[in-house]
Amino acid sequence: MISKHKSQKKIIEENVIWQVAYQTLKGVTALHSMNILHRDIKCANIFLTKDQTQVKLADMNVSIVTANGMARTQTGTPYYASP
Numbered sequence: 001m002i003s004k005h006k007s008q009k010k011i012i013e014e015n016v017i018w019q020v021a022y023q024t025l026k027g028v029t030a031l032h033s034m035n036i037l038h039r040d041i042k043c044a045n046i047f048l049t050k051d052q053t054q055v056k057l058a059d060m061n062v063s064i065v066t067a068n069g070m071a072r073t074q075t076g077t078p079y080y081a082s083p
Contacts, residue, residue, distance in 0.1 A: 001048060001052065002043060016052075020046070020048070020055055023054065023055035024041070024046055024055050024057065027055065027056075027057045028041070028057070031057070031063070034065075035065055035066045035067075036060075036063055036064070036065055036066070037063060037064050037066060038057060038060065038063050039062045039063055039064065040059055040061070040062050040063070041057070044059075045057060045058045045059040046058070
């Protein structure tokens with residue numbers, strides 16, 4: 001959606017931005033209710049359905065399940081971690 005609007009030199013309407021943000025946060029809330037931290041939320045990991053009415057969170061590769069609400073982990077080698 002971002003690339004399409006950018007190439008057409010159009011803005012994304014505010015109500016669409018709010019809807020995507022709302023659904024993304026609902027997804028994060030659902031994950032947190034199951035004691036799961038996503039840890040890699042970014043535009044590239046937020047998918048829209050073909051009709052652009054639903055938001056899906058993707059790339060759960062670095063997500064973790066917390067214990068007693070606490071998360072303490074290290075994934076991979078810090079020298080190769082993305083900024």
